Amino acid sequence: SAVISQKPSRDICQRGTSLTIQCQVDSQVTMMFWYRQQPGQSLTLIATANQGSEATYESGFVIDKFPISRPNLTFSTLTVSNMSPEDSSIYLCSAPGQGAYNEQFFGPGTRLTVL
Amino acid sequence: TQLLEQSPQFLSIQEGENLTVYCNSSSVFSSLQWYRQEPGEGPVLLVTVVTGGEVKKLKRLTFQFGDARKDSSLHITAAQPGDTGLYLCAGATGGFKTIFGAGTRLFVKA
Numbered sequence: 001s002a003v004i005s006q007k008p009s010r011d012i013c014q015r016g017t018s019l020t021i022q023c024q025v026d027s028q029v030t031m032m033f034w035y036r037q038q039p040g041q042s043l044t045l046i047a048t049a050n051q052g053s054e055a056t057y058e059s060g061f062v063i064d065k066f067p068i069s070r071p072n073l074t075f076s077t078l079t080v081s082n083m084s085p086e087d088s089s090i091y092l093c094s095a096p097g098q099g100a101y102n103e104q105f106f107g108p109g110t111r112l113t114v115l
Numbered sequence: 116t117q118l119l120e121q122s123p124q125f126l127s128i129q130e131g132e133n134l135t136v137y138c139n140s141s142s143v144f145s146s147l148q149w150y151r152q153e154p155g156e157g158p159v160l161l162v163t164v165v166t167g168g169e170v171k172k173l174k175r176l177t178f179q180f181g182d183a184r185k186d187s188s189l190h191i192t193a194a195q196p197g198d199t200g201l202y203l204c205a206g207a208t209g210g211f212k213t214i215f216g217a218g219t220r221l222f223v224k225a
Binding site: 001004009031033040041042043044045048092094096097099101102103104105106107108109111 | 145146148155156157158159160163165203205207211212213214215216217218220
């Protein structure tokens, strides 16, 4: 199983600013995923981050709002740009396991509050 | 659009009681995972089911995959306060994409 860390664990930000969340995996992985989990709700995939190519965004999420970097096989960042209170959420990164069945290992999440 | 519906959404029970959580879809999944998420943490994988009709046991937790691979259930026997958390089912939709159910929030009172 992969061990995934995220920084920061939480932050409180002002409207209009941007926050970059870091995700570190303890092993090399081809893909990393970024999810949003709004209070009391399930996980929604934002994008898939592939090393060496642009991230693939899901419907409703755009690169200008959520730029993603993937400089190597163990690290990724997600930036939440020009934040509004509606961006308050938990942001989670994950990486697939070694098995063949889509198991994922998650970081502890970043709890973002936008005032 | 593929959807996974979970029920119930919320469950509050006494220690020692049994419970079942359901995960249903109109779509067929190649595999289905169950995760548990505790406050302040990311989801943690409990089990993967792959074969229609498959039953897997993890201590007091029993997971079943429907014969048609469209639904799954999680049964907990003699629930304990440590079982408290958000239980999520997740289905593989092709490639590495996964869709998550809305979750069942379980609270077990001592």
